[in-house]
Amino acid sequence: MIGITGIEAAAERIAGHVVRTPTVPSPGLSALLGVPVTAKLELLQRTGSFKARGAVAKLLTLTEAERAAGVVAVSGGNHGIAVAVMAAALDVKATVVMPRSALARSVGIAEEAGAVVRLTDGMDGAFALVDRLREEGLTLVHPFDDPVVIAGQGTVGLEFAEDAGELTDVLVSIGGGGLISGVAAALRARRPGVRVWGVETKGAESMSRALAAGGPTPVELSSIVTTLSAPAVSRLTYEMVSELVTEVLVVPDREAVAGSLEFAEHAKLWTEPAAGCLLPAARRVVERVGDGARIGLVVCGGNAQAGDMAAWTDRFGLR
Structure with a gap:
């Protein structure tokens, strides 16, 4: 598995090529969820996402x-x-x-x-x-089944660990599992007490299906969230998530789009549904953990056009 040494090496390699994105407390999201929320703003990364x-x-x-x-x-x-x-x-x-x-x-x-x-x-x-x-x-250049790529994504977690205040639970979206594998590895090394939760959308449940099956298995994709739609996770990301992640939560597409609207209204952030799915999942985590939760959100990307959001809003009756 990828460890902190590989992630630190990746951070040195990519310095100067990527942005050290802001890590900020969000008063709006804290009020919305009823517990302190800190956001890692990877939607401000070059190309609009952590990728x-x-x-x-x-x-x-x-x-x-x-x-x-x-x-x-x-x-x-x-x-x-x-x-x-x-x-x-x-x-x-x-x-x-x-x-x-x-x-x-x-x-x-x-x-x-x-x-x-x-x-x-x-x-x-x-x-x-x-x-x-x-x-x-x-x-x-594989999107997730490559130790070098995972180490690069893990620099998100390295920065989050260094820049955030106290956290109890961090939520990360899952497509093929490269981001959450790297982030979880970094947090396990730097903040071992923090729980990491994965979030998928219904119809793109490659990781939760793999965890249930005991290994990667093909899934039929139907989610509107194409940026999370991997037909199967890899053996590497499956093993890392099995070892390092508390649980993978699944969110319907409608709730993911609603989450993007809430990000815009309460945090002033323009997110794609791949990040919007974090908010409904965070509510479930807060219900389980209780009032002592201090939530961290990896806001993975913002590459959605206004027309796309308007169409999804109409489709799911969210206006």
Whole structure:
């Protein structure tokens, strides 16, 4: 498993390439949840999400031959944006494979950064196409099944541990599990008493299904939250979450969108539903832990357009 030494090394490697995002107490969210809340604002990261950390951590380890051949990434949105933008900054040619369900904004940003974007009918098809492109010589920058990428994402937890006040419970969204694996490893080393909770959306429950099955298992994806929609977690992230995470909570899409609206109203933060799902999950954690809870939220990303949020708000009757 990835440990604190690897995360510290990643932090040194990526310094200067990413933002040390703010860690702030949120009076609005504290009032909403009834307990102190501190937010790690990864939506202010380069490319609009934490994904820039893992992407650049991996890109900086490429050999000259790998740089010349180029890289390929598979993504529901944010990882593709991050690889495209960070590869362009390092003068590395990138191909990004996304499902057609990915937000148009994500596709557009990747293309504007200079990446070749390939669209497939679903995530299963996206991973299959990536396998073929790897056979042609491209180096995979995997969104979560890579120790270097996980260590890069773990720098979020390293900063959170250093910058936050007292915390009892930290909530982290889960797609393939790279972010929560890295954050949990960092917090276990730096703040061993803190509980880490994972949050998924219904229809993208790859980690909770894996935990129930005793190992990674394919899931049928139906969530609107494409940035959390991994068709299966990896053995590495499954083992890390099994070891380090208290529990994985599952939130319906409607509640995830409602959470994004609450972030906007109470914290003045424009989040995508992949982060919005944290608030309904946090309410459940507070109910279990009680009034002594001091909640930390890793606000993972803000790459949703106003039109997308309006459509989801109408779809779920949240106006």
